[in-house]
Amino acid sequence: xxxxxxxxxxxxxxxxxxxxxxxxxxxxxxxxxxxxxxxxxxxxxxxxxxxxxxxxxxxxxxxxxxxxxxxxxxxxxxxxxxxxxxxxxxxxxxxxxxxxxxxxxxxxxxxxxxxxxxxxxxxxxxxxxxxxxxxxxxxxxxxxxxxxxxxxxxxxxxxxxxxxxxxxxxxxxxxxxxxxxxxxxxxxxxxxxxxxxxxxxxxxxxxxxxxxxxxxxxxxxxxxxxxxxxxxxxxxxxxxxxxxxxxxxxxxxxxxxxxxxxxxxxxxxxxxxxxxxxxxxxxxxxxxxxxxxxxxxxxxxxxxxxxxxxxxxxxxxxxxxxxxxxxxxxxxxxxxxxxxxxxxxxxxxxxxxxxxxxxxxxxxxxxxxxxxxxxxxxxxxxxxxxxxxxxxxxxxxxxxxxxxxxxxxxxxxxxxxxxxxxxxxxxxxxxxxxxxxxxxxxxxxxxxxxxxxxxxxxxxxxxxxxxxxxxxxxxxxxxxxxxxxxxxxxxxxxxxxxxxxxxxxxxxxxxxxxxxxx
Amino acid sequence: xxxxxxxxxxxxxxxxxxxxxxxxxxxxxxxxxxxxxxxxxxxxxxxxxxxxxxxxxxxxxxxxxxxxxxxxxxxxxxxxxxxxxxxxxxxxxxxxxxxxxxxxx
Numbered sequence: 001x002x003x004x005x006x007x008x009x010x011x012x013x014x015x016x017x018x019x020x021x022x023x024x025x026x027x028x029x030x031x032x033x034x035x036x037x038x039x040x041x042x043x044x045x046x047x048x049x050x051x052x053x054x055x056x057x058x059x060x061x062x063x064x065x066x067x068x069x070x071x072x073x074x075x076x077x078x079x080x081x082x083x084x085x086x087x088x089x090x091x092x093x094x095x096x097x098x099x100x101x102x103x104x105x106x107x108x109x110x111x112x113x114x115x116x117x118x119x120x121x122x123x124x125x126x127x128x129x130x131x132x133x134x135x136x137x138x139x140x141x142x143x144x145x146x147x148x149x150x151x152x153x154x155x156x157x158x159x160x161x162x163x164x165x166x167x168x169x170x171x172x173x174x175x176x177x178x179x180x181x182x183x184x185x186x187x188x189x190x191x192x193x194x195x196x197x198x199x200x201x202x203x204x205x206x207x208x209x210x211x212x213x214x215x216x217x218x219x220x221x222x223x224x225x226x227x228x229x230x231x232x233x234x235x236x237x238x239x240x241x242x243x244x245x246x247x248x249x250x251x252x253x254x255x256x257x258x259x260x261x262x263x264x265x266x267x268x269x270x271x272x273x274x275x276x277x278x279x280x281x282x283x284x285x286x287x288x289x290x291x292x293x294x295x296x297x298x299x300x301x302x303x304x305x306x307x308x309x310x311x312x313x314x315x316x317x318x319x320x321x322x323x324x325x326x327x328x329x330x331x332x333x334x335x336x337x338x339x340x341x342x343x344x345x346x347x348x349x350x351x352x353x354x355x356x357x358x359x360x361x362x363x364x365x366x367x368x369x370x371x372x373x374x375x376x377x378x379x380x381x382x383x384x385x386x387x388x389x390x391x392x393x394x395x396x397x398x399x400x401x402x403x404x405x406x407x408x409x410x411x412x413x414x415x416x417x418x419x420x421x422x423x424x425x426x427x428x429x430x431x432x433x434x435x436x437x438x439x440x441x442x443x444x445x446x447x448x449x450x451x452x453x454x455x456x457x458x459x460x461x462x463x464x465x466x467x468x469x470x471x472x473x474x475x476x477x478x479x480x481x482x483x484x485x486x487x488x489x490x491x492x493x494x495x496x497x498x499x500x501x502x503x504x505x506x507x508x509x510x511x512x513x514x515x516x517x518x
Numbered sequence: 519x520x521x522x523x524x525x526x527x528x529x530x531x532x533x534x535x536x537x538x539x540x541x542x543x544x545x546x547x548x549x550x551x552x553x554x555x556x557x558x559x560x561x562x563x564x565x566x567x568x569x570x571x572x573x574x575x576x577x578x579x580x581x582x583x584x585x586x587x588x589x590x591x592x593x594x595x596x597x598x599x600x601x602x603x604x605x606x607x608x609x610x611x612x613x614x615x616x617x618x619x620x621x622x623x
Contacts, residue, residue: 139583142591143591150598153595160605166606174599181554184588185561188565195572196580
């Protein structure tokens, strides 16, 4: 089979086929008294898909991009897939976090029933996200987007016998569906202007147009993806949905699903709307720092450890959106006078933003999985009760500290580098007061958030254990393994940021190739 | 005699506004789901209208493909939404969305 199927389709087919086959494997597993067979099957599917994505990445690195169209029904009307450096970067991230979450879920979810559906939905969600990263026309993107979103809605409410997931899931469903429909409504206007949904053809027509009505469409698309990315006026679903979901799914939602929203925003904004005509960068910067500030203030009020991490996810989305804003603003303001400066600032900012996407996916996945370990062992998410639990669970505690330090931006760890890149890009044109003010707010917020990360770390690691947690033990090996892996990725990428930064840099350049032409 | 496509686009925008109003104001969970469906219909109508405006015949295959596929996806979303409504009803014995307010801050 693998000989005749194009390489670009293989990861998608493997993931979707896995999603369909998991219930069957479960039936077989129950027959032969191997209850865990489906779990290991799902892990194997993720590993295989990740390997295929890696081979695809090698081909992309050699050729620039790989494209697939249906013969006889190709562009401009037919469906198309294209993998460039950005898609490759994002899809490997999605699938990698999915693999670790699947390993984690083997023990974490063992008290639940209906796990065949859980793994099928997890595989479908990752397949949807990989498809979103691969899609090269809006219809394909929308189909994969809804696959991802519907699986996500069901997974948030997986423990539907409790009230919290039902409320949070309903809220998530209404807001996220509204966002995706708003996005597609905006796309319908673009369709009316271009007569196609294929990215290449749309970009050809749209990039040369200076039409003030397009601001409305930009608003719709940015807001639509912004709901999933949890940009501030649309963030309210996130702090409810993340704590209510099972911890593995929290890690998926926070680590990668909101990144799919960021990917959609980056891709559509920087492919179709020429910053020379539309100054959306200024607005994106304002929304970015608004996201940062609001989420930072809200995070201080939390007692629930997963809710605090959820607000910290919104904070990190703030950095990523600000990075996009800085890039677009630099291109708008300075491209006419000095194209080299503007382009290098934009690439710098976007590479920093994409590097932060990676770091936050790793770091926040780590934190949610750690909080899941605490929840599994101590049965509570309350920070006042969890005090000192790090002494009883040394592996989880140390990994949690590494994750917190990485997201706080402490120098030898990975979060430091990406924040540094975003800040340096913001300060690279010192005579521009607007960019400097935005960056100053960003720096203040970074320091502020570092303070409460350290506060959480002090409570978990340094205080003497409370009565409730004095009896807990370390989590099982298969739950500690993904956590330790993620923590070591934080340390290794922090020590050697070169390779990932190189990937992010190539991804940023391929993203900007439509606007600035190679 | 065919209508100008602008009429359809205007209707779609009005429908969208009605749907947003429905989402924002209605307290009954089923009515909120209906609001979502109204917005989806507005989006579909806009696609059809745009296809009509492009080709000036009421038949544009691409838009119809888009709308048929999107209708299928909308059905999935509606199913999951109604699943949540049923579960909420089992928990609270009511369809009033104001009761779903324990998750604040």
